[in-house]
Amino acid sequence: xxxxxxxxxxxxxxxxxxxxxxxxxxxxxxxxxxxxxxxxxxxxxxxxxxxxxxxxxxxxxxxxxxxxxxxxxxxxxxxxxxxxxxxxxxxxxxxxxxxxxxxxxxxxxxxxxxxxxxxxxxxxxxxxxxxxxxxxxxxxxxxxxxxxxxxxxxxxxxxxxxxxxxxxxxxxxxxxxxxxxxxxxxxxxxxxxxxxxxxxxxxxxxxxxxxxxxxxxxxxxxxxxxxxxxxxxxxxxxxxxxxxxxxxxxxxxxxxxx
Amino acid sequence: xxxxxxxxxxxxxxxxxxxxxxxxxxxxxxxxxxxxxxxxxxxxxxxxxxxxxxxxxxxxxxxxxxxxxxxxxxxxxxxxxxxxxxxxxxxxxxxxxxxxxxxxxxxxxxxxxxxxxxxxxxxxxxxxxxxxxxxxxxxxxxxxxxxxxxxxxxxxxxxxxxxxxxxxxxxxxxxxxxxxxxxxxxxxxxxxxxxxxxxxxxxxxxxxxxxxxxxxxxxxxxxxxxxxxxxxxxxxxxxxxxxxxxxxx
Amino acid sequence: xxxxxxxxxxxxxxxxxxxxxxxxxxxxxxxxxxxxxxxxxxxxxxxxxxxxxxxxxxxxxxxxxxxxxxxxxxxxxxxxxxxxxxxxxxxxxxxxxxxxxxxxxxxxxxxxxxxxxxxxxxxxxxxxxxxxxxxxxxxxxxxxxxxxxxxxxxxxxxxxxxxxxxxxxxxxxxxxxxxxxxxxxxxxxxxxxxxxxxxxxxxxxxxxxxxxxxxxxxxxxxxxxxxxxxxxxxxxxxxxxxxxxxxxxxxxxxxxxxxxxxxxxxxxxxxxxxxxxxxxxxxxxxxx
Numbered sequence: 001x002x003x004x005x006x007x008x009x010x011x012x013x014x015x016x017x018x019x020x021x022x023x024x025x026x027x028x029x030x031x032x033x034x035x036x037x038x039x040x041x042x043x044x045x046x047x048x049x050x051x052x053x054x055x056x057x058x059x060x061x062x063x064x065x066x067x068x069x070x071x072x073x074x075x076x077x078x079x080x081x082x083x084x085x086x087x088x089x090x091x092x093x094x095x096x097x098x099x100x101x102x103x104x105x106x107x108x109x110x111x112x113x114x115x116x117x118x119x120x121x122x123x124x125x126x127x128x129x130x131x132x133x134x135x136x137x138x139x140x141x142x143x144x145x146x147x148x149x150x151x152x153x154x155x156x157x158x159x160x161x162x163x164x165x166x167x168x169x170x171x172x173x174x175x176x177x178x179x180x181x182x183x184x185x186x187x188x189x190x191x192x193x194x195x196x197x198x199x200x201x202x203x204x205x206x207x208x209x210x211x212x213x214x215x216x217x218x219x220x221x222x223x224x225x226x227x228x229x230x231x232x233x234x235x236x237x238x239x240x241x242x243x244x245x246x247x248x249x250x251x252x253x254x255x256x257x258x
Numbered sequence: 259x260x261x262x263x264x265x266x267x268x269x270x271x272x273x274x275x276x277x278x279x280x281x282x283x284x285x286x287x288x289x290x291x292x293x294x295x296x297x298x299x300x301x302x303x304x305x306x307x308x309x310x311x312x313x314x315x316x317x318x319x320x321x322x323x324x325x326x327x328x329x330x331x332x333x334x335x336x337x338x339x340x341x342x343x344x345x346x347x348x349x350x351x352x353x354x355x356x357x358x359x360x361x362x363x364x365x366x367x368x369x370x371x372x373x374x375x376x377x378x379x380x381x382x383x384x385x386x387x388x389x390x391x392x393x394x395x396x397x398x399x400x401x402x403x404x405x406x407x408x409x410x411x412x413x414x415x416x417x418x419x420x421x422x423x424x425x426x427x428x429x430x431x432x433x434x435x436x437x438x439x440x441x442x443x444x445x446x447x448x449x450x451x452x453x454x455x456x457x458x459x460x461x462x463x464x465x466x467x468x469x470x471x472x473x474x475x476x477x478x479x480x481x482x483x484x485x486x487x488x489x490x491x492x493x494x495x496x497x498x499x500x501x502x503x504x505x506x507x
Numbered sequence: 508x509x510x511x512x513x514x515x516x517x518x519x520x521x522x523x524x525x526x527x528x529x530x531x532x533x534x535x536x537x538x539x540x541x542x543x544x545x546x547x548x549x550x551x552x553x554x555x556x557x558x559x560x561x562x563x564x565x566x567x568x569x570x571x572x573x574x575x576x577x578x579x580x581x582x583x584x585x586x587x588x589x590x591x592x593x594x595x596x597x598x599x600x601x602x603x604x605x606x607x608x609x610x611x612x613x614x615x616x617x618x619x620x621x622x623x624x625x626x627x628x629x630x631x632x633x634x635x636x637x638x639x640x641x642x643x644x645x646x647x648x649x650x651x652x653x654x655x656x657x658x659x660x661x662x663x664x665x666x667x668x669x670x671x672x673x674x675x676x677x678x679x680x681x682x683x684x685x686x687x688x689x690x691x692x693x694x695x696x697x698x699x700x701x702x703x704x705x706x707x708x709x710x711x712x713x714x715x716x717x718x719x720x721x722x723x724x725x726x727x728x729x730x731x732x733x734x735x736x737x738x739x740x741x742x743x744x745x746x747x748x749x750x751x752x753x754x755x756x757x758x759x760x761x762x763x764x765x766x767x768x769x770x771x772x773x774x775x776x777x778x779x780x781x782x783x784x785x786x787x788x789x790x791x792x793x794x795x
Contacts, residue, residue: 060407060529077525080413090404094426094503104412107422135503155412264636289656340523342535346543347550354554357776358769361734362746365753366761370575403532416525424533449647449735453750459648467651475652483644490643 004036005191006071006081006158008057013066015052025216027052030066032210032219036158037189041196041206043245045253049217050195051163057193058084058161070159080104083157087164089144091136097123097147098132104155122150125184142173149181159191167197178204186229199249203241204231211245214252221248269293291473299477303462313485316451316458319375320443323382328436331387335394340420345395352388360385361449373454378447385446390439397431398424430501437493444486555579577759582766585759599767601743602733605661606775609668610729614722616669617676624677625684625714626706638677646671646728650736659740664733671732672725679721683714716787723779730772745771 013030027049034040042050055061057068059078068075070082078084083104091100101123102115110118123132126146136144145165152160166174182205185192196202202209209223225241232238276292279285303309338345364381371377401424409423451460459478466474523535530536538546562578577585589595624631650667657663687710695709737746745764752761 058407058411060410062526078407078410078529080411082411084408084411086404086408088404090402090408092405092408092423092426094429103409103422107409107413107418137503151408151412161411264632265640268637268640339533342523342538343546346538346546347553350547350551351554355769357773358765359731359734359772361731362749362765362768364735365738365750366758366765369753369756369758369761399533401533403529406528406532410525410529416528419525419528445645445647448645449650449732452647452651452735453738463648463651467655470655472652472655475649475655479644479648479652482648483640483642486645487643 004189005038005160007036008032008034008159008191008193009069009072010034010053010057011066011069013053013056013063013068015049015056015061016064025064027056027218028216029218032222034191034193036191039185039192039194039205039207041194041202041209042212043196043199043202043209043249044212044217044220045214045249046197047215047217048212048252049215050212052217054161054163054193054195058082080108080155081157082159082161083152083155085145085148085152085160085162085165087167089136089141089148091144091147091151093136096133096135097128097139100136100147101151101154103151108155118154118156122154123147125153125187126150126180142169142177145169145177146180149184153184153188153190157190159193162192162194164195164197166201174201181205182229182231199242199245200233203227203238203245204233209241209245211248212252220252288470289472291476295473296477296480299471299473300481303474303477309462309481312457312459312462316447316460319378319382319450319458320440320447323379324386324440324443326379326383327385327387327390327439330383331390331394331435331439332432335391335398338391338395339398339424352392356388356392360388360446364450364453368454378450378455378458381450382443382447386439386443389442390435393435393438394428394432397428397435400431401427433497433500437497440493441490444482444489448482574756574758577762581759582762586763586767589760589763595767598743598745598748598764599771601741601747602737602745602768603771605664605668605736605744606729606733609665610672610726612665613669613672613729614676614725617673617721617725618680618718621677621680621718622684622711625681626710631681638674642674642678646674646732647735650732650739654740664736664741667736668729668733672729675724675728676718676721679724680714680718683717683721684710686717687713716783716790719779719783719787723776723783726775726779727772730768730775734768 010030010032013027014025015027016025018024026047030049030053032040042053044050052061056063057075059075059082070079075082092103095103098119102119105115105118119132120129123129126149128143128146128150131139131143136147139147145168148165166177169177178201185205194202194205203225206225209225211220211223212218213220223241223245227235227237227241273293276290279290280287280292300309303312338348360381363384367377367381367384371380405423405427406419409419414422447458448460448463451458452464455461459482463475463478466472466476466478523533527535537543559578559580562576562581565576586595620634624634646667649670653663653667653670657666691709691713692705695705700708733744734746734749737744738750741747745768748764749761752758752764
């Protein structure tokens with residue numbers, strides 16, 4: 001039942017904003033091949049274009065140059081095979097938790113029985129079964145983000161794109177959510193692109209970590225995280241990756257503040 | 259509790275001032291009606307059914323004008339929200355007409371539609387149209403891009419985006435616009451019935467001036483105040499109930 | 508696994524595409540400045556053309572008595588004529604006089620009383636019930652009372668405008684004074700501010716934005732109701748011009764006066780917003 005996630009090819013993607021003539025590239029020369037089921041973390045200082053790249057893969061904005069292929073087909077707009085989890089949750093405030101989660105399947109015309117099953121499964125998976133009838137404004141930040149994740153997953157996308165999903169949470173909740181996500185990923189095996197600020201988070205979650213330069217953003221270095229599935233944040237190998245990446249990133253951050 | 263007490267104090271002071279005035283003859287007695295006189299007028303008009311008739315007539319005009327305007331505002335609001343060219347074209351027109359106080363057009367409506375019901379209904383419709391239209395269009399356009407993106411990445415088509423995201427997210431704003439429009443209709447109907455009307459609350463109040471019966475004016479005004487706040491409270495309650503999901507937001 | 512949906516294809520391009528919606532929501536892409544200007548001017552011209560066309564069609568085709576729909580040129584021409592022979596200014600002055608006097612009085616009373624009521628719980632307890640009782644009453648319903656009391660002269664009109672302008676500003680002032688953040692007061696106190704200083708240097712400035720908002724509403728309201736005050740028993744004024752036109756179906760006069768009134772109202776609102784911008788510079792984060 002579990003097929004591995006979609007394959008993504010990012011080919012020479014470049015994005016500039018601004019009117020003709022004043023084009024400032026936010027993102028340049030982004031090239032990467034992502035296998036099905038891989039967990040990729042995009043890491044970099046503010047303004048390095050990591051969110052821009054995510055939005056391009058999601059199909060929300062077109063690249064100025066280059067293209068993105070999903071399973072061999074070019075991306076021309078948003079689509080249900082690329083689910084998105086936003087930093088600001090973007091839950092539909094007029095719908096309950098359950099209704100939010102079944103939004104995608106509903107659009108796809110799935111029969112009610114199937115929708116109920118999907119909702120039960122994914123709301124349960126994120127641990128919010130008792131809250132299924134509540135509205136988003138009755139939930140805490142962490143709970144809302146869990147609903148957002150459940151909503152994206154319930155639509156059975158092959159790829160999940162996450163833009164600093166835990167950015168607005170406090171430190172403790174954040175770590176709990178990271179554990180949750182890692183656990184879910186082991187079950188679902190989606191291809192995930194995860195944008196973050198936090199080196200710790202990237203090392204904890206990612207199969208590969210892509211470190212980006214400051215604006216105009218390029219891929220500086222790609223780290224392969226060879227750690228076991230269940231990761232120990234305090235293991236020496238973990239810390240080693242952390243310090244390696246910190247070193248690489250520090251140049252960028254330092255320069256950005258110069 | 260405090261409100262009731264304050265009300266009593268107000269009534270009390272009013273009575274004192276009015277009756278005191280009679281005793282001292284500071285101001286012509288007829289100019290300062292006592293609570294008793296006002297109550298008498300109320301009883302008289304309520305008794306012979308003319309009060310009910312006036313209330314009904316005014317309410318009818320408000321209702322008809324408001325519904326017309328609401329439908330038009332909704333339809334045009336959707337069109338303007340969805341189509342940038344239409345919006346750009348209509349904008350100068352709207353910005354030109356909007357600052358003109360609607361009451362300034364009242365005589366024009368009387369000229370165009372005569373002195374009958376139509377002119378009043380049309381006037382109410384015109385007055386409430388603009389604020390509701392602007393409010394509804396703004397609510398529709400204010401939809402959060404993140405919500406549109408979320409829905410699109412869940413597989414929404416353009417039609418889905420309109421019906422399942424834009425409209426639901428605009429409903430609170432639309433309801434508020436309707437409520438404000440209705441309030442405006444109530445505000446304006448009185449003025450609209452001052453001239454060229456033979457029935458209605460505005461006419462009733464104006465008669466108080468024509469026949470030098472200030473008690474009637476005061477009675478009409480107070481009654482409108484009471485009814486107005488009741489209606490307002492009702493509308494707010496409905497709004498709150500229908501939008502439970504808004505919560506603190 | 509189908510690729511992304513572009514939605515209903517083949518629809519008129521006047522509606523936003525998915526791509527536009529994803530980037531800018533319903534507002535659409537910001538059009539290049541020049542094009543936007545061109546579109547606006549085109550729209551204005553189209554409006555004038557439409558209006559003229561409608562008026563022309565009415566008289567040519569005799570749809571109804573052409574008196575009822577005056578084209579823009581007629582309105583403009585009438586206005587110019589009335590302006591040139593001096594009458595218009597007298598009417599404008601009359602209207603402005605009433606509005607300005609009434610508004611000034613109302614605003615002063617409102618702010619004065621509002622500050623006191625906001626600062627003193629006792630005074631507020633006394634004043635609030637009265638205000639709460641009077642507030643729901645449509646001000647227009649009270650106009651005849653002012654006329655009965657004051658006759659049809661200037662006094663009753665000015666008094667009426669005063670009454671109308673009072674409420675929004677008063678309520679805003681009270682609310683603003685009450686709403687001053689306690690932490691600001693505490694900060695000032697810990698810096699040694701005494702009662703009087705607190706009020707002048709902390710409460711007043713903090714309350715100013717909301718008070719100005721109340722003023723803006725009051726100004727709009729004053730222009731809103733002045734017309735009707737001038738319908739009923741006036742010899743001069745823009746409202747008088749409008750109502751007077753009814754007698755002989757002088758629609759250009761009616762429309763013209765209405766337009767002038769709209770311009771005055773806009774100008775007044777603009778003035779208030781200028782004041783806001785000047786005095787409330789500290790509110791806006793500066794972009795640098």
